[in-house]
Amino acid sequence: MAAKVLHAFYTDDDILMNAVKKVRDKKYSIEEVYCPFPVHGLDKAMGLQHTKLAITSFLYGCVGLAVALTMMNFIMIVDWPQNIGGKPSFSLMENLPAFIPTAFEMTVFFAAHLMVITFYMRSKLWPFKEAENPDVRTTDDHFLMEVNVGANDIQEVAEFLHSTGAVEIDLKKEVKHD
CATH class of the missing domain: 3.30.70.260 (ACT domain)
Known part of the structure; x- marks a missing residue:
């Protein structure tokens, strides 16, 4: 328009x-x-709505946690169970303390990477996109x-x-x- x-x-x-x-x-x-440079309070003065990116970040983290737990359950319990140090591998719940670091890392991994992709898509920043700055003085x-x-x-x-x-x-x- x-x-x-x-x-x-x-x-x-x-x-x-x-x-x-x-x-x-x-x-x-x-x-x-x-x-x-960023001007603090400008978004509020302009009347812009709050972003919902934090909600998507939480949902991406939940997806990462679900993928991590599913992956670890399949690999360590279902597909190739091993008796490591005398610990039983009958269920995921018995071995959950050993899986916490991996589950945390996968949660952060999914949230971070999917948030970057979401941010670029939302702000329409594609590779090789030309700048939309109307005047070069606004960068100085x-x-x-x-x-x-x-x-x-x-x-x-x-x-x-x-x-x-x-x-x-x-x-x-x-x-x-x-």
């Missing part, structure tokens, strides 16, 4: 935070904010806030953004967001 978007540039993170709050109070739509010393103009007057929104501390305002007529 293409829309008219204003790019407002800021030189300080505190000014940016105050500007985001003012823009949200004015009910303008903030498309995205680009920063050269500037902060950029994309504000959707919508049905509002462009000049009015630009003046409001300038009053929030923006040092430069550019109009981008066709900005496409998925």
